[in-house]
Amino acid sequence: MEETAASSGRKTKSPFIFIVGTTSLAFVVSQLDVSIVNIALPQISASFKADISELQWIVDAYTIAFAVLMLSAGGMSDLLGSKRLFQFGLLVFGIASAGCGFAWNPFSLIAFRVLQGVGAAAMIPSSLSILNQSFAHEPTQRSKAVAWWTAAGGVSIAAGPILGGLLMHVSNWRMIFFVNVPICLIGILLSIKLTESEKHTNKGFDIPGQFTWMLALTALIAAIIELHHLGFNNPIIYGALIFSAIMFIIFLRIERKAKSPILPLDLFKSPVFNVLVLQGIVLNATYYGTVFVLSLYLQNVLGYPSLTAGMAFLPLTAGFIISNLISAKLMAKYGTRVPIIIGLTISAIGYAGLLIAQAHTPYWQLFFPFIIIPLGMGLAVPAMTTGILSTVTKTRSGTASAVLNTTRQAAGAMGVAVFGAMTNGGPEAIVHAITVSSLISAAGIVCILLLIYRYLKISK
Structure with a gap:
């Protein structure tokens, strides 16, 4: 089966399944490392005697690097x-x-997590760009390709705790990182047969914009992570928040005047673009x-071992698989x-369902929100993309x-x-x-729902 190339109307050498499968490998490993680490946090904490702050940095070091570099990676x-x-x-x-x-x-793990974020920042916009340019002249095929691509990422996020639990059951937390190596190698070998996409040769590289964006986001998230240790009145905390705000203002001024901005502000002239990014x-x-908190809840409150806690996330995987495939059909129609x-x-209903979670809540009562949340996200995310x-x-x-992915990753780091x-503060906290x-979560999604209803028109 041959698909029409986006760039010139000619036929690509690669079939639909091959293009989607190869590009999805990048999304799989990048999203897998967002959630797989969560289930390993108690074991990592025991291994390194790490506290909550260090565990947050182990999770967020990856997503921060991912977020601060992806804007530049998109332009590159x-x-x-x-x-x-x-x-x-x-x-x-x-x-x-x-x-x-x-x-x-902990420090060496955090450092290598930053490097993982560098790799992920390069992979994600480029993989989605390959998909978009491969099927730009075929909207139905593009919708289908994006749906499968996002399904792969969604399933990876949900499957991360499950795979992490299994790997730690047979080995230890280190195996959750080693498993990425062969996947990356396979992706590199397969990508050799991909067709290179069009280049936007008149673009430059916005170094001042990249630098100020990096400082603004890193300072903001660092202040939030360390807030419970140092307190808001600590000069380091409010100093970091003020510094972040100043850097963000400078960043916007740079982007307005830059010849090749990493964040083209004219994109935000479209209300639809703005609402979908939000x-x-x-x-x-x-x-x-929520996944960060639930991982601690299952193990530190309900007392589940890592394998059992990982398997408890199985409904999330099933929910993403089902809904992502349905989303493509709904978009086509x-x-x-x-x-x-x-x-x-x-999704809003699913988050509201988590309100039943208490110190001794049986798992069967959590099953409903565990499957409803990814069902909703799996429907919404492919259409959003x-x-x-x-x-x-x-x-x-x-x-x-x-x-899109920069703001999403930055938001993920903020959420954690x-x-x-x-x-x-322990189980009660x-x-x-x-x-x-x-x-x-439920309130935020309801607000977005109202904006979508107002600004997004009915169109295919």
């Missing part, structure tokens, strides 16, 4: 070619994963933060608006996907930082964190 994808950057990202991610597996203390922010912040509205409604790509020209697809800070985070 359009400038240098998606295939080349895709292969570079896989190589760096594989090397960094091996380093995580050999880490000797949707991605809310979904990632709530989901990443109704466009992007319907699956987003249905998906957000279902397709909607974002439809608002830009094909030569800016790498930049647009980078903006904010929700994770609530867990400091963890239970309280679930209640508060569930209310915040």
